[in-house]
Amino acid sequence: MPALRCAVLTPDGRGRLRWFPDGLLAFGADGHIEYCGPFSGAGKLKSGAVSRRGLLAIPGLVDAHCHLPQYPAVAADGLTLLPWLKRHIFPLERNFRGPQARATARMFFSDMAASGTTAACVYTSIWKDSTETCFEEADKSGLRIAMGKVMMDQGSYDAAFKGSASARRDRSLAESDELCRKWHRRDHGRLLYAFTPRFALSCSMELMTRAGELAARRGALVQTHLAENRDELAAVKSKFPGSAHYTDVYGKAGLLGRRSIFAHAIWLSDPEVRALAESGCTLAHCPTSNAFLGSGIMDVPRLEKAGVALALGSDVAAGPSLDLFGVMRESVYLQRVASAHRLFKHAERFGPGRAFAMATLGGARALGLEDKIGTLERGKEADFALLDRRGFEPSCAPAAGGDGVLARLVYRGGRDCVRETYVRGRKVWRA
Numbered sequence: 001m002p003a004l005r006c007a008v009l010t011p012d013g014r015g016r017l018r019w020f021p022d023g024l025l026a027f028g029a030d031g032h033i034e035y036c037g038p039f040s041g042a043g044k045l046k047s048g049a050v051s052r053r054g055l056l057a058i059p060g061l062v063d064a065h066c067h068l069p070q071y072p073a074v075a076a077d078g079l080t081l082l083p084w085l086k087r088h089i090f091p092l093e094r095n096f097r098g099p100q101a102r103a104t105a106r107m108f109f110s111d112m113a114a115s116g117t118t119a120a121c122v123y124t125s126i127w128k129d130s131t132e133t134c135f136e137e138a139d140k141s142g143l144r145i146a147m148g149k150v151m152m153d154q155g156s157y158d159a160a161f162k163g164s165a166s167a168r169r170d171r172s173l174a175e176s177d178e179l180c181r182k183w184h185r186r187d188h189g190r191l192l193y194a195f196t197p198r199f200a201l202s203c204s205m206e207l208m209t210r211a212g213e214l215a216a217r218r219g220a221l222v223q224t225h226l227a228e229n230r231d232e233l234a235a236v237k238s239k240f241p242g243s244a245h246y247t248d249v250y251g252k253a254g255l256l257g258r259r260s261i262f263a264h265a266i267w268l269s270d271p272e273v274r275a276l277a278e279s280g281c282t283l284a285h286c287p288t289s290n291a292f293l294g295s296g297i298m299d300v301p302r303l304e305k306a307g308v309a310l311a312l313g314s315d316v317a318a319g320p321s322l323d324l325f326g327v328m329r330e331s332v333y334l335q336r337v338a339s340a341h342r343l344f345k346h347a348e349r350f351g352p353g354r355a356f357a358m359a360t361l362g363g364a365r366a367l368g369l370e371d372k373i374g375t376l377e378r379g380k381e382a383d384f385a386l387l388d389r390r391g392f393e394p395s396c397a398p399a400a401g402g403d404g405v406l407a408r409l410v411y412r413g414g415r416d417c418v419r420e421t422y423v424r425g426r427k428v429w430r431a
């Protein structure tokens, strides 16, 4: 049985930090963790342990929101959401076909694994063929990937399509369902399908409603965007005058639920926060993207107080990097700035511990996998990253406890410190 002697830093099932400076992580051939704790308490497992001292094991990070075809457009600067989509993103997604799509997918998953990310919820483009390609590459990557073909039946970029609006809608639904039946729960659930209506501005009520019905029938996930930008908010209001608010549009479509992930959720009223909390959905907080596009700052204390589940997303390509260490760092910085400027009613000190829990356990919950991943503990699957502590702890710094090591990791860590990445105990990447 593989057993690694290294430091271990992980949240427990309730998000509290556990720290084993001289730890042991052992997992079986089936990829399940047999032991995670202090080396001294590991009994017989100690004798077969491989020494990886100087390295730190953390749970694999989970990217709850990102767009694969957009990867070439990272750092396309100077615009806010709606013009940025039109100028930089829709043309790129329209051309996301053939060998170029495969090359992008390969690089995307490779960079993700190299960043210590083991699981993600991913958008592709509106094309079925290149979504197939993305699933094939996700399968080969060894990563744990939930993904879906983008659904749009209004303002879509499929300029060559000659059919009516209802024909476009039917095709989008049929193709999504075919992809779901083929890929959902592939490799014992390592690959998952997420029905992906882009956002309320690209979708008719009928498309969203029927997408939600299909997702429920197949036990699949749903992912979309919510209340990211003020111009978007105004456009949704005029497009759906019968809805009380943005969240209500998705509520009417039947999309609010435990298996739904809504990205951004910045501009929300109190009734919306209550509805989101009651639904059990997860919100994917994307601070680097929100800062990059100047969208705003998520009111994290208010959402946490209301009991809304939160995860973290890179939102590539509005977020400039797949590196979730940078996303954790940005989440802390934005909350500190918001607090200093008294932007939010509930002042709460948001720090590295919360960011780390969101990037691990929060992401696992978003994917419905909190019983399998998100923490390193016996019985869970061995999805983890091994980090070189010299990459984020200066040698002149005094020894620190778990909170101190985590702070250094969040404020100074990044892709450069990742040495190896594992999913189900299988190495999927090494430096």
Ligand SMILES: [Zn+2]
Pocket (backbone or CB within 6 Å): 065, 066, 067, 225, 263, 315
């Ligand atoms: Zn997005």
